[in-house]
Amino acid sequence: MSDNCEKMALLLQSETDFGLGLLRQQNISESLVFSPLSIALALSLVHVAARGETRDQIREVLVKGATDEQLEQHFANISASLLAAEKGTQVNIANHVFSKSNFTIKQTYLDDVKKLYNAGATPLDFNNKEASAQAINDFVSKNTGEHIKKIISADAISDDLVAVLTNALYFKADWQNKFKPEATFKGEFFTTADSPREVDFLRASGANRAYAENDQFQVLSLPYKDDTFALTIFLPKTRFGLSDALNSIDSATIQHLLSNASNSLVNVRIPKWKIESELSLKQALEKLGIQKAFDDSADLGNLADGIFVSAVSHKALIEVDEDGTKAAAATTVSISLKSAPMFLEEPKDFIADHPFLFVLSKDNHPLFVGLHH
Structure with missing residues (x-):
């Protein structure tokens, strides 16, 4: 280095x-x-x-x-x-x-x-x-x-x-890849096991997206048209494991996941949110x-x-919707897509229907950080 x-x-x-x-x-x-x-x-x-x-x-x-x-x-x-x-x-x-x-x-x-x-x-x-x-x-x-x-x-x-x-x-x-409005559907989001609420989910099936995982998180990175900017969702593999995962995750792991997200076939389901x-x-x-x-x-x-x-x-x-993202206040992480591997694979399911961490970044510099419950 x-x-x-x-x-x-x-x-x-x-x-x-x-x-x-x-x-x-x-x-x-x-x-x-x-x-x-x-x-x-x-x-x-x-x-x-x-x-x-x-x-x-x-x-x-x-x-x-x-x-x-x-x-x-x-x-x-x-x-x-x-x-x-x-x-x-x-x-x-x-x-x-x-x-x-x-x-x-x-x-x-x-x-x-x-x-x-x-x-x-x-x-x-x-x-x-x-x-x-x-x-x-x-x-x-x-x-x-x-x-x-x-x-x-x-x-x-x-x-x-x-x-x-x-x-x-x-x-x-x-977004570099917008979500089709007609694909948006109502589904249940579980903040806790016994209190699901109905929210609008954005959907893309069998899509080539930047994806990474470790034993705690599934990680999906969605680039914007200027792909030095991206929104990355860290979805705990344990359904209600966000607070435990936040206690143990460190900045090196976050940066590692951000820079190692690579092109995979993914079935994406993420909430629209504000x-x-x-x-x-x-x-x-x-x-x-x-x-x-x-x-x-x-x-x-x-x-x-x-x-x-x-x-x-x-x-x-x-605010995250079919077309892209608006964020204000004041602070984003980017994962660029590598070139797509051309082989058939089973898409990974990325179903963000429970609480997750998100990071909006520029060249992996975190501009906005938040939690969605």
Whole structure:
């Protein structure tokens, strides 16, 4: 492995660790979705502000073992590669610093976040709480295709608030292989053994699809037209084994399955779904190791003196149907199809009629992670 490949593998693994770490802090007995990338980009804006141990903790949680420069380069690169999406795949990423108009943010900070993450800055009169919340919400709405209309409420604009660092991410793409609407059928989805509910299932029979498995999961990867992006479903082989499987799976296994999905004949049955989640992330991030930023000893001196992080909020949405996927918030994994082997085989059944994990990725970088119950 060249140094570069090795570094890439480590970065993919630490991104996946970050996503899994956040996932495990949530209530995993219900459906949810979030964007580890969006969260990491927002924290990158904090990383620029931070010094000393405060900065080290953020860097270690986001990209373990990297230098500050590597972290900056990494998130700048990912942003650039996402924005270069093609073949009708739309990706929008926007970072912004909203600040209290009579509060002085160091110009070097504003210059750095503009240069690194293309983050603009807007001063707002935080005394006018309604208007300030509206300005931030308008920015998020505009940059998520109007899918996320509200991220902050007026009462969150407290008297001691001086800045709101914001990231918005939007993804919309058509499948490389669309599902035929006439094949969609109503079937039972089992969250628990005794409570099936009727949902719409997308269906493709005897289809050539990227497939992998290990002793715990069947894995199906569905590429979009720009096939560097894919949605991958990790379906536990044990019917109600999702929480056990989540406890034991690690980022190396996820990345291994993502990169080893290969062309197979598959009978695909997956639900049509739409999930929206709202997460407050302060505790989860503290558990993962970002602690100083949230307490009195925080050093965010590159932005201004005497400040700390008081809250981190996240909203995400994903919608999967016959044509493709829309996802907003902010954070995706790709498995490219290898050339099809030309021999007859029995199709594998991939029947996602019980809770599963899903990852939407770009070149195997997890953009969105979630659970479907």
